[in-house]
Amino acid sequence: GAVVSQHPSWVICKSGTSVKIECRSLDFQATTMFWYRQFPKQSLMLMATSNEGSKATYEQGVEKDKFLINHASLTLSTLTVTSAHPEDSSFYICSARAGAREDTQYFGPGTRLTVL
Amino acid sequence: GESVGLHLPTLSVQEGDNSIINCAYSNSASDYFIWYKQESGKGPQFIIDIRSNMDKRQGQRVTVLLNKTVKHLSLQIAATQPGDSAVYFCAENRNKFYFGSGTKLNVKP
Numbered sequence: 001g002a003v004v005s006q007h008p009s010w011v012i013c014k015s016g017t018s019v020k021i022e023c024r025s026l027d028f029q030a031t032t033m034f035w036y037r038q039f040p041k042q043s044l045m046l047m048a049t050s051n052e053g054s055k056a057t058y059e060q061g062v063e064k065d066k067f068l069i070n071h072a073s074l075t076l077s078t079l080t081v082t083s084a085h086p087e088d089s090s091f092y093i094c095s096a097r098a099g100a101r102e103d104t105q106y107f108g109p110g111t112r113l114t115v116l
Numbered sequence: 117g118e119s120v121g122l123h124l125p126t127l128s129v130q131e132g133d134n135s136i137i138n139c140a141y142s143n144s145a146s147d148y149f150i151w152y153k154q155e156s157g158k159g160p161q162f163i164i165d166i167r168s169n170m171d172k173r174q175g176q177r178v179t180v181l182l183n184k185t186v187k188h189l190s191l192q193i194a195a196t197q198p199g200d201s202a203v204y205f206c207a208e209n210r211n212k213f214y215f216g217s218g219t220k221l222n223v224k225p
Contacts, residue, residue, distance in 0.1 A: 107159040
């Protein structure tokens, strides 16, 4: 149980285009989802916290207008990288938490974004 | 500031030996810690967790030790196998996860 999927697993796009990444909790309802970014050989950096039905909370230094997050249902959150540039190339990972009192986060397999 | 960090960035061990990966944290108010394993190109995989009211917890071939006095966390892997080769992260949970910088474990056959 507690499986989180991401789609696509990898994407290559041209500079200036927008890319949407989906995060789904397959066998549980996720009240909270988190989006992380990971550059090569570095740790995971939290970008934003997404609660179903409300606006996402962004970490300091993360542009909310560039990284649009939508958490429309208890099983789906999306991250849209708008007007992508080569420096946005990274590994994007989502995680999901089942409830407010739950501590454990279940991570997705990640999405490799390459911006040309 | 608050941080979760690791002492050893790379650890090489012989297959069959025991591995110990260390982590230091700076926020004494943290009450929940998790170890994750990440293989290349994949998302983090949960290994084991521990709450601050415990000092030791054992899983299958893994043991986590928590020393709150010195704010230190360690992951012990018994009889390390080639499949254990990965990057290991500790994370500190205070409603959000704060990840350490990671330790790469190389298991030599």
